[in-house]
Amino acid sequence: MSPITTFSHRFDDATGLTPLGDGVFEGRTDPAYTNMVGPFGGLTAAILLQAVLLDERHLGEPVSLTVNYAGPIADGPFTISVDPVRTNRNTQHWTVTLSQNDVVATTATAVFGTRRATWASTESAPPEAPPASAVEPAEFPELVAWLDNYEMRFVEGSSLELDAGPRPSSTSTLWVRDKPARPLDHLSLTAMSDVFLPRVMLRLGKFVPAGTVTLTVYFHADTDVLAAQGDRPVLATARAGRLGRGFSDQYAELWTDDGELLATGHQLVYFKA
Amino acid sequence: MSPITTFSHRFDDATGLTPLGDGVFEGRTDPAYTNMVGPFGGLTAAILLQAVLLDERHLGEPVSLTVNYAGPIADGPFTISVDPVRTNRNTQHWTVTLSQNDVVATTATAVFGTRRATWASTESAPPEAPPASAVEPAEFPELVAWLDNYEMRFVEGSSLELDAGPRPSSTSTLWVRDKPARPLDHLSLTAMSDVFLPRVMLRLGKFVPAGTVTLTVYFHADTDVLAAQGDRPVLATARAGRLGRGFSDQYAELWTDDGELLATGHQLVYFKA
Structure with missing residues (x-):
């Protein structure tokens, strides 16, 4: 038995769901992926995609996902129906x-x-x-738990320079990958499309109340491209058009290190400033 | 009685819905907005937004809309539930x-x-x-009916030069507005985010089977901005990131003539080529 085959990554634990039948799944929030309020939104998006991937009726591969963050998710169990x-x-x-509780x-x-x-x-x-x-990984202050699950090497606009x-x-x-390294798949790609600090905070250089209300991911990579990428860092970039x-x-883009566009991320963020 | 106040614009007819109660509305396809197969997708998006706007439970203004074109819409009546x-x-x-028929x-x-x-x-x-x-309106061949409802003045990448x-x-x-001119609102803005020929056809310079599978619009304009724009042409631009x-x-942007970003449009298009 190799330790590699028995190692379970925290991301797999956090996106794990129990099928209850008839397109219903049960999951549970993972304290390792907690954000300011509730779970990291990228993880929630990955979990919703996971429910479809676990449903044996699904055909083909994910090409698009839109997630609407309608209300907070409380610590504990939740139900997903697809x-x-x-x-x-x-x-x-x-x-x-x-x-949660209907x-x-x-x-x-x-x-x-x-x-095709x-x-x-x-x-x-x-x-x-x-x-x-050639870029040093960022060391984050102990602000929110989910950041500990990512290795981030900022090239421009570091979230560390918020103040x-x-x-x-x-x-x-930034260059980003799971920490510890994990082979890329559609689930982790989904989560990575949301690793960016709300752009309004970066522009203002301070914390303001903000949160994603809707996120859309377009997948350009199929499973072959993802397999070829393996666990190498992904080049991620994001900017706002209008605040x-x-x-x-x-608007975000996720690239392989040899110039293949893996996915684009589009989101609308609520803020007070 | 002024003829202006009694004039009903075809776009208003085409997006008109009859409330049946309990968040259910009935509509009907309008032959004036027919595309290659079924209605112009921008009109369908506007109709879905209209259903929410007509529901008296709605609060505030539209900030985001995602429409998934799951299957063809046949000529005739349809039901919308919100x-x-x-x-x-x-x-x-x-x-x-x-x-349609459940x-x-x-x-x-x-x-x-x-x-705020x-x-x-x-x-x-x-x-x-x-x-x-300073730009002449395009004259379209009689290809699809919906194009007759738009005045388009192409600055770059004209759909007329398909061949x-x-x-x-x-x-x-391009500069775009309803034909005849109609004051801009969230409905017409939604439709205008989808006036572009599938980008793959523009790139290949020929007709290929293609259709939008999902469309997302982020609204930056509120009703005040739209009222200020009136019926002046909107500056619309679109491009593909990856095909x-x-x-x-x-990825599309819709601008006022004085440099205000009204909305962005994001879509994923199926194609065979």
């Missing part, structure tokens, strides 16, 4: 609901699809960055 | 379902929110474009 509302030849549409905390929709070799082109370009090995005062740009770029009237957008 | 799954102090989360054709989630004056910043920049008055052969860039930029393995993304 519904394959429509299955076509090439795409399958799911609705997903996470509840109160809806999170809703989601997911599109799965059959991946087609004409391809990447118009976006990865951000400029030195190799991950550095106002900045003209909301762009952050104002109580809400900010955020 | 559910305010969670109402918080500042945000309200809705799920929306469009069905078969789900489209699902959506919407977030409504209270708009906050710190604000626009980091994105509008695309370079001459004033709308011009392959292009290196998927960017299109391949059967799917393409698309």
Whole structure:
């Protein structure tokens, strides 16, 4: 018995669900992934995707996921129900609901699809960055638990420099991977699309009340691309387009170290400032 | 009686719904907004948002909308049901379902929110474009009906040049407004976020089978901003980040003529090529 095969990663524990039948799953919050209020939103998104992946009715691979953070998730158990509302030849549409004591905390929709070799082109370009090995991992203050599960090597816009005062740009770029290292899959890619501090805090250089209200991930990587990436760091970049009237957008890209766009993340963040 | 006050715009007819009570509405496809297969997807998105706006339980203004095109919509009547799954102090989360003969054709989630004056910043920049008055409106071949409801003045990447052969860039930029002109609101803004030809067709310079599977709109404009815009043309721009393995993304921005970002549109498009 190799210790590698028996090692269970905390991310796998945290995204683990118990099937109760009829598209219903039970899960439990993991204190290792706690954020300011409730769990890290990226983990919640991964858990909702996990429920569809564990449902044997799913076809193909995830191509899109939208998660709506409707209310807080309290420490303890939760229930997820998934519904394959429509299955076509090439795409399958799911609705997903996470509840606690019959109160809806999170809703989601997911599109799965059959991946085929087609004409391809990447118009976006990865951000400029030195190799991950040339950037020191950030050491975070003991602020929120979930950060301990990520190795982050900031190239630009470090969350560590939150108290550095106002900045003209909301762009952050970093090399990121699970800590300890874990081979990339659609679940961890989903979580990584949400590793960024709310952009309004980076711009203002201080803590303000803020939280994601909705997150959408478009997956460009299929399982072959993810397998080829393995556990090497992912180059992640995010910026806001517009912040104002109580809400900010955020656009993120996740790249392999050889210039393949793995996924894009889109979110709208509520803030008070 | 002024003819202006009695004039009903075709867009208002097409997005008109009859409330049946308990969050259920009935609508009907409008032949004036027909696309290649079924209705123009931007109109469908607007109709789903309309259902929430017509439900007297809605609070605040639309801040986010995600629409999943699960299956075709046949000519004729359809039913929409809306559910305010969670109402918080500042945000309200809705799920929306469009069905025909009890078969789900489209699902959506919407977030409504209270708009407040906050710190604000626009980091994105509008695309370079001459004033709308300096650009000739495009004359479309009689391809699909819905195009007749829009005045489009292409600055870059005209859909008219579809047969011009392959292009290196998927960017299109145009001035767009309803034809005849109609004051902008959240409904028409939603529809306008989807006026772009699938980017894969623009890149390849030919028709290929393609269709939006999921669309997300983030609204930055509140009703005051929309009222100030009136019926002046909107500066719209879109591009793909990555096209391949059967799917393409698309990122769009809608700007006022004085540089205010009204909304961003995000979509994933299925294609065969």
